[in-house]
Amino acid sequence: MVTTQASELADKITEPYPIRNATLLKDSRGYTTFRVVNIIVLFLIMFVTLYPFINIVAQSFSSEGFINSGQVNLYPRGFNVETYKTVMADSMFWTNYRNTVVYTVVGTVIALVMTTMFAYALSKKHLKGRNGFILIAVFTMFFNGGLIPNYVLINALGFKNTLWAIVIPNAISIFNLLVMKAFFENMPEELEEAAAIDGLSTYGTLFRIVLPLSKAVIATMTLFYAVSFWNSWFAAFLYMDKRELYPVTVYLRNLIKGAETATSVGGAGAEVSAVAANIQSVTMVLTVLPIIMLYPFIQKYFVSGVMLGAVKG
Structure with a gap:
């Protein structure tokens, strides 16, 4: 009798709880x-x-x-489409476009390497002179040598009319450096301690442990640097004298100025007038299109990369 009652009680307990008068919650x-x-x-x-x-x-x-x-x-x-035809029919346009791709790729790679190395070193609190290095880096955000001293320095180093005149002076962005530094500081120290116990050197820890876990911030810095180098024109305008070395931004800038001059002088032909009317729009589209095509591939890393590097855990 007792066994039967216990069995019935167990069955009641294990039965699904009856839901009566179930209603959906409304907003x-x-x-x-x-x-x-x-x-x-x-x-x-x-x-x-x-x-x-x-x-x-x-x-x-x-x-x-x-x-x-x-x-x-x-x-x-x-x-x-006369403006597009005029621009894209010029062989110099494609030469300068190729230059922009080369400057962007080389500059981004060098900037990522130097920024990552510097940021990783500054993220170590036991680094001797750490505060001094940070102070020097931050100081350059607000003060620089000026236009003429920079030009004299680039010329003295033999960088004029070379790729390095564009790449080297812009190799490290202090803002990007501080973001990466904060990101590395937020990584668990136990990971690097375990790597050291396993016998990895500092560089081994960086390349085999830290960097694989830093895809988000690296993708974000890649976007920042790529956009910066792609849109850069003043350095090339200042340090380069040969048209075949110009990036496409300088080419398009000269094209705009030429069209404006032709229009202001008067007596321009119908084709020149048509080109001058929408030359700025065409140049903006041609300049921004590659970056727009690149952005979707790294967009998923963009927000997380910035947030992880900027928020203190």
Whole structure:
């Protein structure tokens, strides 16, 4: 009898608890209002962010009359590709474009190596003179030698009209250095201690332990440096005298100035006028397009890389 009752009690305990009068929780009126307003605000922000770029693309394919009269907004008016033809038919454009790719790739690689090494060293609190190195690095964020001393230095080093005039002076960004330093400081010390016990040297720990765990911040720094070198034009304009060594940004800058001069002088032909009308839009599209194509591949690392390097754990 007792066994039967215990069995029945056990069956009741193990049975699913009966759900009676189950109802779905509904969002409150305030929360529903918040969600609607939030969606509307996000759409407005997205539109405000995208509108300038869409407008530039539309202008790059529009004709002179519609651009000058301000009738181009979100789509081209009087479809025109003369400027694209003029720019892309020039062999010097492709030469300078190739130069930009080379300068960007080489500069980004060198900058990543130097920034990573320096940041990893500064992240070690037992480093002798650590505070002095940090002070020197931060000092350069606010003070520099000036334009003329930099030009004299680059010329004296023999860097003029070479790749190194663009790459070496911009090899380390102090902002990027501080972000990577903070990222390395937040990594667990136990990982490096275990690596040292296993016999790894400092460089072995860096390359086999630290860097594989730093993909997010490395991808973020790659984007920062690549954009910086890609958009750079003043260093090449200052230190290079040969057209075949210019990056594409200097080429497009000279093209804009030439079109503006031809228009201001007067008597320009119809083709020159059409080119001058939307040359700025075309140059912006051609310059920013490669970076836009690169960004989606490293976007997933971008936010996490910045946050992990900037927030103290």
